[in-house]
Every structure is written in C-alpha cells, then in structure tokens.
Amino acid sequence: MxxxxxxxxxxxxxxxxxxxxxxxxxxxxxxxxxxxxxxxxxxxxxxxxxxxxxxxxxxxxxxxxxxxxxxxxxxxxxxxxxxxxxxxxxxxxxxxxxxxxxxxxxxxxxxxxxxxxxxxxxxxxxxxxxxxxxxxxxxxxxxxxxxxHFHPIGFELLPEKFSLPQLRNLYEEIYQRPLDKRNFRKKILSMDVLEKLDEKDKSTSKKGANLYRFDKKKYKELTERGMVFEI
Amino acid sequence: MxxxxxxxxxxxxxxxxxxxxxxxxxxxxxxxxxxxxxxxxxxxxxxxxxxxxxxxxxxxxxxxxxxxxxxxxxxxxxxxxxxxxxxxxxxxxxxxxxxxxxxxxxxxxxxxxxxxxxxxxxxxxxxxxxxxxxxxxxxxxxxxxxxxHFHPIGFELLPEKFSLPQLRNLYEEIYQRPLDKRNFRKKILSMDVLEKLDEKDKSTSKKGANLYRFDKKKYKELTERGMVFEI
Incomplete structure (x- = not known):
C-alpha cells in the first residue's frame, strides 16, 4: 500500500x-x-x-x-x-x-x-x-x-594521553568557572578510572606533569558495580 | 522569493x-x-x-x-x-x-x-x-x-494540596524504588518550599496526615539565591 x-x-x-x-x-x-x-x-x-x-x-x-x-x-x-x-x-x-x-x-x-x-x-x-x-x-x-558532570564524555575532547592540569582546564572551560586544583585532583583520582602512565608532559614545566589515560574498561566495570561518575 | x-x-x-x-x-x-x-x-x-x-x-x-x-x-x-x-x-x-x-x-x-x-x-x-x-x-x-531529581516537576502530577506520604509515594513511583520515610521527610522539609496547611487528609488514617502546598514563589526566590532543589 x-x-x-x-x-x-x-x-x-x-x-x-x-x-x-x-x-x-x-x-x-x-x-x-x-x-x-x-x-x-x-x-x-x-x-x-x-x-x-x-x-x-x-x-x-x-x-x-x-x-x-x-x-x-x-x-x-x-x-x-x-x-x-x-x-x-x-x-x-x-x-x-x-x-x-x-x-x-x-x-x-x-x-x-x-x-x-x-x-x-x-x-x-x-x-x-x-x-x-x-x-x-x-x-x-x-x-x-x-x-x-555525570558522564565521562569530556575525554572525547582530550588527546588519548593527558595531564591532570589539562583535564581540569577542560572542565573549567565546560563549566565556565575555575575549579579548585586539589579538590579536582582528589575527586578524579578517587574514582580510579585513570591509568597513570610512565610518561610526562614537559610542555608546561621543566619538572613535567604526569600523563594519564582514561580507562574505559575499568570505568565500565566500576559503573556496573554501582559507581557514579561525578566531577 | x-x-x-x-x-x-x-x-x-x-x-x-x-x-x-x-x-x-x-x-x-x-x-x-x-x-x-x-x-x-x-x-x-x-x-x-x-x-x-x-x-x-x-x-x-x-x-x-x-x-x-x-x-x-x-x-x-x-x-x-x-x-x-x-x-x-x-x-x-x-x-x-x-x-x-x-x-x-x-x-x-x-x-x-x-x-x-x-x-x-x-x-x-x-x-x-x-x-x-x-x-x-x-x-x-x-x-x-x-x-x-533536580526540578520540582513532580508537583505537576499531584493535587494542589497533598500529604507527605502522597508526595513520597509519587517519587517512589517515578524512581521505581522505595524511599526511606524519615529521610524523605527531612530532605523535602529542609528545602523550605512546602507550605503547611491547616487541613488534614483523613482518607488513610483516623488521625489524618497534614496537607501541604508547593510554594512556587518561595521556590523561585530560593533558587535565585542559589538553593538547589534535590530530592
């Protein structure tokens, strides 16, 4: 028809x-x-x-x-x-x-x-x-x-390897307000979804900033067990 | 054209x-x-x-x-x-x-x-x-x-005057899970957006349950001052 x-x-x-x-x-x-x-x-x-x-x-x-x-x-x-x-x-x-x-x-x-x-x-x-x-x-x-705030979509905007200052900077841009360095670091690391790499970003300081990678598999496992991503 | x-x-x-x-x-x-x-x-x-x-x-x-x-x-x-x-x-x-x-x-x-x-x-x-x-x-x-969770839209589904058990019951339906009576009562009353009326709902018990009304004006004032509705 x-x-x-x-x-x-x-x-x-x-x-x-x-x-x-x-x-x-x-x-x-x-x-x-x-x-x-x-x-x-x-x-x-x-x-x-x-x-x-x-x-x-x-x-x-x-x-x-x-x-x-x-x-x-x-x-x-x-x-x-x-x-x-x-x-x-x-x-x-x-x-x-x-x-x-x-x-x-x-x-x-x-x-x-x-x-x-x-x-x-x-x-x-x-x-x-x-x-x-x-x-x-x-x-x-x-x-x-x-x-x-509740989903790890920010990582889609970052290079695969990133430093914590880079990540915080991204969230500051998304939220359009400054975020406390220490609190941000504590919050994101406590969720245990970042893999710390054996590399450093030396573009911003001599000492360099540790590079991390978002661990998608771990994030999936943790959320299945009830973890709520919140940043 | x-x-x-x-x-x-x-x-x-x-x-x-x-x-x-x-x-x-x-x-x-x-x-x-x-x-x-x-x-x-x-x-x-x-x-x-x-x-x-x-x-x-x-x-x-x-x-x-x-x-x-x-x-x-x-x-x-x-x-x-x-x-x-x-x-x-x-x-x-x-x-x-x-x-x-x-x-x-x-x-x-x-x-x-x-x-x-x-x-x-x-x-x-x-x-x-x-x-x-x-x-x-x-x-x-x-x-x-x-x-x-973050907006008082639930009140659109209730009669103008409602009891706290009715309100909790509505949220239990929306969230599809039971909510703790005491915590719910404490949370909703602490936001100070309900006006307690001089009337009771006697349909469910002899003693009756106090009736409340959602105070839209107060909610607006409070959110403008930074209050976050969360239930």
Whole structure:
C-alpha cells in the first residue's frame, strides 16, 4: 500500500540536521563554524548542516554532514533538540534536528576538508550566526555541562594521553568557572578510572606533569558495580 | 522569493508529534494510551499523536494534539527527543518529535474527550504499542526520573494540596524504588518550599496526615539565591 493511502493530505516538511561541533585546543573550548558561500547566505556564519535525505535516518544524516564537512567519522555525537518554529529559517520553513559532536582537534585537524570555509572559534570569537544557530549553541553548551558532570564524555575532547592540569582546564572551560586544583585532583583520582602512565608532559614545566589515560574498561566495570561518575 | 528557489530538490518529510502523557492516580504513575479506531491500525494501542501542519510550530502541534485528545491546555509539556529511523512507522516514513506532558488526573479526568478510546494505564498494564512508542515511553520515564531529581516537576502530577506520604509515594513511583520515610521527610522539609496547611487528609488514617502546598514563589526566590532543589 502506498504512503498516500495511509496518510492522505498530511503536509510534508523540509527537515535538516545542524551540527554543533565542539573541540578543545590550547586550553580553550572551541566550535567549528562555517562561512557560507552559496547564495542566498553568502558570507554568513553558521553551523554545519544539511537536509535529511529520503531513506536516511536522522542519526545517519548528522553523521554524513559531519563526514562531508570534516572528513571524520566514528565521532561522539548525540541529539540535542528538534527546532521547529515556523519562521526560524528565513528561506522558508525548515524543521531542524540539532546534534552535538565532540572532537579531538589535535588528532583530526589535518583531515579537515578544505572545501569548506570552516573555522575553530572560541566561545568569545563566535560572530552572529544565521537563524537560531546561536540559540542552538547556547543549548548545546548547557547540555554539555549537564552531561559532563555525570558522564565521562569530556575525554572525547582530550588527546588519548593527558595531564591532570589539562583535564581540569577542560572542565573549567565546560563549566565556565575555575575549579579548585586539589579538590579536582582528589575527586578524579578517587574514582580510579585513570591509568597513570610512565610518561610526562614537559610542555608546561621543566619538572613535567604526569600523563594519564582514561580507562574505559575499568570505568565500565566500576559503573556496573554501582559507581557514579561525578566531577 | 519562493522556497523552492532557496532549497531546490530537497526531500520533504511527514513530521508528526507523539505525546507521552503522565498522570498520578491512587498512588500509581499512569500513562494515557489510546486504542486506535481508524484503519489501518484498528484496535492497535498507541500514544496520542498527529501530523505537524503547515504554519504550525512543533510545540503548537504537541499542544494541539493534547487539547484535541484530552480537552486540556496550559499543561506542563517538554520535548523529549526526535525519532527518525527510516522504518519506524510501518505506514511509510514519518519523523516523529516526542513530547511528554504531566497531568493532574483527579482535576482533569471529567474533561477527557469521549471521542477517543483513551485509557489511563499503569506501567504494568501497558500493552504492546505500535511502532517505536514503547521505546518512547521508556525514554520518557528515564527523562522524568532525571528531571524530577533536580526540578520540582513532580508537583505537576499531584493535587494542589497533598500529604507527605502522597508526595513520597509519587517519587517512589517515578524512581521505581522505595524511599526511606524519615529521610524523605527531612530532605523535602529542609528545602523550605512546602507550605503547611491547616487541613488534614483523613482518607488513610483516623488521625489524618497534614496537607501541604508547593510554594512556587518561595521556590523561585530560593533558587535565585542559589538553593538547589534535590530530592
């Protein structure tokens, strides 16, 4: 039976996905923002997005947009919210499902597709964006804060090996407030989910800072036994 | 300029809203489920839903579906998630934005529209539902638990005047586990957001249980001064 037989007369809508892409670089949280070139939004700044194709799930569309724009796949992505105000897109009605992604900039920067005029900007550097993309970023930041508190998603933004100051710095950026060095160290080490490596980061001091790795397997085991990640 | 000039060739999709409607009655958390009568899903159980119209925001569509099916407006509603798997609807591709609503059953039951074969069912009574509606309910329960912990949304499900055993009972249903009487009482009263009334609920014992009211104004004042609601 054809679709129209089931749902005659129902309105059809353009549905897009927009991606809020977070990265962490030189101690700062950054977002990947593009300068659009095709008309009618030539020169306008926006998130990366695209329409949802026929026969393509929302998750698949978001992954495709990320892949086309950055060359990356197998990246942490999660749905944020579906934006559906009638006039949100000045070009006509488009319903947009926003996703946020977390990327290790240092590992992936060289892969960034040169076809797009894409820039990693700090929160302070982000210019006015088209449509409701500014609101999407505000909402995504709030979600990232909420989620990072109870889930170890922050590690998706760090290199595989990191120092405790680097980790604290990341959380300071996510929470947008300074954190007490000692308390942070105590809290994170007490959960026993970091593996201390036999290497040091000497970029910031002569003595160097110990490097650690997040132990995913151990984290999984501990949470199965009731441990609550909280930082 | 017409829409097609801006976005030529992009696929258009059917977009629906589905409403997960929570109520609380006789000490049990319930959901409003309908038995569909029109073909092709005659006799199948499902959530209440409908297509998003032209010129109608998603929030407005969800409010309309609730109003049409229950006769109610000005009800607590929040977006849950957008479901977009290609084959989720057996009648053809439909992208669905799920919303959850919280209703005071006792106050609104008589208003329930008789045009629909709608039933308040406990979590245990809910039969197999069409499409991914079962998954939507599971996701909504999880969200309700997460949100009720830090936000006073539970009160949306209770009568204006309630006893502490009633309130604890509601949280036991939301969290799906028993709560310690004393600790619960201590925690909720220490936040100072309940107004003790000069009335008693004598339905459960001769002595009666004190009735309370949630003080929204005080809650707002306290949270503005940094108080964190947590129960």
């Amino acid at each position: 054809s679709l129209t037989a089931f749902y005659p007369g129902a309105t059809r809508h353009l549905v897009a996905v927009d991606c809020i892409i977070f990265g962490f670089d030189k101690g700062q949280l950054k977002l990947l923002i593009v300068k659009r070139s095709p008309a009618p939004y030539h020169g306008a700044w926006s998130l990366m997005g695209g329409f949802v194709d026929d026969g393509e799930s929302l998750d698949a569309a978001a992954a495709r947009v990320l892949k086309v724009n950055t060359g990356l796949d197998s990246i942490y992505m999660d749905q944020l919210h579906c934006y559906g105000d009638v006039d949100r897109d000045t070009g006509g009605r488009v319903i947009s499902v926003a996703y946020y992604a977390l990327i290790r900039i240092s590992e992936h920067l060289p892969q960034l597709s040169p076809d797009y005029d894409a820039h990693w900007l700090t929160l302070q550097e982000i210019p006015d964006l088209i449509f409701d993309h500014g609101k999407m970023i505000t909402d995504a930041l709030m979600r990232l804060r909420d989620k990072a | 017409s829409l097609t000039a801006f976005y030529p060739g992009a696929t258009r999709h059917l977009v629906a809203v589905d409403c997960i409607i929570f109520g609380f009655d006789k000490g049990q958390l319930k959901l409003l489920i309908v038995k569909r009568s029109p073909a092709p899903y005659h006799g199948a159980w499902s959530l209440m839903g409908g297509f998003v119209d032209d010129g109608e925001s998603l929030d407005a569509a969800a409010a309309r579906v609730l109003k049409v099916n229950t006769g109610l407006d000005s009800i607590y509603m929040d977006q849950l998630h957008c479901y977009g798997d290609v084959d989720r609807d057996t009648g053809g591709r439909v992208i669905s934005v799920a919303y959850y609503a919280l209703i005071r059953i006792s106050e609104h039951l008589p208003q329930l529209s008789p045009d629909y074969d709608a039933h308040w069912l406990t979590l245990q009574e809910i039969p197999d539902l069409i499409f991914d509606h079962g998954k939507m309910i599971t996701d909504a329960l999880m969200r309700l638990r997460d949100k009720a």
